[in-house]
Amino acid sequence: MAVNTIIVTLIGIGSASSFFLLGNNPQDASTIFVSGCGTIIIIGWILSSTLHISLHQKSLLRTILLLFMSFLLIIMANLIAIEHNHRIDLTQEKRHSLSEQSKSILHSIQEPIEIFSFFPLSSLQEKQIQILAEAVMLETDKISFSFHDPNKEPMMAKQYNITNQQEIIVQKGEEQRRIEDYFSEAHIIQEILSLSKGIKHEICFSTGHQELIIEQYKPLSSMRTILDKLEMQNYTTHVINILEERSIPSSCSTLVIAGPQRDFAPFEIDLIDNHVRKGKNLYVLIDIGVAPILSTELIRFGIILKDNAILELDPKRQVSGGDLSYSVINTSDFAPHPIVKTLATNILFQGIRSVEIDDGSSHSLLTLATSSKQSWAEINYQEGPIEHTSGEDISGPVPIIAIIETEYIAQDAPSKGGRVIVVGSSSLVVDEFTKRSDLGNLDFFLNGISWMSDEQDQLYTRARPDNIQPFMLYAPQLRIVFLVSLILTPLSFLFGALGTWYWGKGYVKK
Missing domain, CATH: 3.40.30.10 (Glutaredoxin)
Structure with missing residues (x-):
């Protein structure tokens, strides 16, 4: 009776355990299989002690039962793993886990x-x-x-x-x-986010002032790569001629003015100002010595643009060849901001002017990037001589990118306007730079669009760089590695072999 009670109890415990671990469905074939096999093995183990057989036969039977039990445990562990699938990522940067x-x-x-x-x-x-x-x-x-x-x-x-x-x-x-090109977690999640939100932001590019071309590729004067990347995300693009249309469509969430060579009419400036006052955004990339009216009127947003050319002398900021008009902005040189928080690579400019902020402005302004301390903003960049003149030229570091969150007074109460980004060069977005995977120009521009469109999730889900820490060896350590691996280790084997031969020879003589 006691044996039967034990058997029934074990059957109940085994079945309950398997149901709990593998699922609550009694029809689950795997659950029934595991609990049944386990019960049979336990019954066989208990009955083996009551059988009138030899000790050798009992040992053989229990060995077989243990073997089956081992197989059963392996099957059960796999079934539990399938039902309760959890992973532990032990890497420092959690590279194998979702953010x-x-x-x-x-x-x-x-x-x-x-x-x-x-x-x-x-x-x-x-x-x-x-x-x-x-x-x-x-x-x-x-x-x-x-x-x-x-x-x-x-x-x-x-x-x-x-x-x-x-x-x-x-x-x-x-x-x-x-x-088509990047298959990381960040890019796939970004597309999932774009579809799930169902929001389409319209990005309008101004034309009619000899801006950069967006419809086709043209050396040093097109930004087709930007257009293609925007259309792959949750943005639509539209080209507008403010001079001809005499309006900015209300559907434009962000107006981009990239590299105008001809100036804007006063009424166009007013339309742009009203666009920002309505809470819409503005992205201006303006080159050296062009559009003086537009440059002057950016003071409405707290921006002071002076006619100069920044020349870079810091070797860390220069490119090979020694052209002082090129400037590299390292990821560590930016002020803290969501736009550059996930930027993994440097950005490159060719020909850049100063972008200063008006400290007396009512808007919220931030200088995002500057040139190095060894640079200066040359006033006489056209006639020369090209040299730093104290009292005339602006000594480095010179501000080159500004970010503005506009605020206006309406009926004695402050009201928020749109967001504005001003960059002192349109070279940021030319195809020659945005196509390069070793530069962050494309990511910087797209991050700016995402920030102005209030797509904060897109900023944080971009590709994360792996923080790979190489194993560095210094000169003394290298010498130790050399001695151990190329001298001591071979010598130890050699002496070991000689010792074995010598003692073996002596043993044979005995």
Whole structure:
């Protein structure tokens, strides 16, 4: 009776444990299988002590039962792992985990989103996306991933207009986003965010003043890369001629004035001012010695633009070749701001003027970047001589990028206007610089657009650089490594072999 009670009790405990660990559904075949096998093994173990067999046979039976128990434990561990899938990331930078911002975005998704991954079978990129997919699907059941080889599934590739061997399509209903170059967590989450929000910000580019071209590529005078990248995100782009249309569309959330060579009429300046007063945004990239009216009227936003050219003497800020008109702004040289918080690479300018802020302005102003202490702003850049003249030229560091959050007094009460960014050179956005992966020009401009559009999540979900800390060896350490690996270790083996031979020879003689 006692044996039967023990057996029934063990059956109950085994079944309850497996149900708790593997799921509450009694119809789950794996649960029944595991609990049943475990119960049978336990019964066999108990009964083995009552059988009238030899000690050797009992030992053999229990060995077989233990073997089956080992297999059962392995199966049970895998079933528990499948049911309760958790990972621990032990890397310092949590490179194998989703960021907290990404998790927050994924938790907020309400409608299903499909992600179609097109990569060659078993490629490195496909494996990386599969790891990311597992992490994403642990956070939400609203996103599904499917993986396709464009070579083996040409009809599927044609259906989604896949022209490269590596592309990702993020789809929600009839809307699609296409990722063609960067396949990191940040970029995929960014497209998911764009679709889930369903908000389209319209970015308007001014034309009619010989601004940079956006419709096509042209050496040192186009910004087509910017246009393409904006349209890949949750932005629409529109070209407007304020001089002809005599208005700025109310749908324009941000007006971009990039590299005008001809000046603006006074009524255009008033329209731009009203645009900002209505809470809309303005992004100005203005070159040396152009558009004097526009340059002067930027004082409305607390910006003082002087006609000068900044020349850089700091070797850390120069490019090879010694051209003083080029200036490199390192990521550590920016003032703290969300725009540059995640910027991973330096930005490059060619020909830049000073952008000072008016301390007496009612607006909230910030100098985001300056030139080095060894630079100066040359007033006589056209006639010369090109040399620093104390009392005339501006000594470094010279401000070159300003950020403004406008505030106005309306009916004796302050009211917020739009946001303004002024950069002392349009070279920031020319295709020659924005196409380069070793420069941060493209990311800087897009971060500025995201900040002005109040897309803060896009700023924080951009690609995070891996904080790789190389193992550095100094000269004394290198000498120790050399001695140990190339001298002491071979000598120890040599002497060991000689010793073995010598003592072995002596043993044979005995």
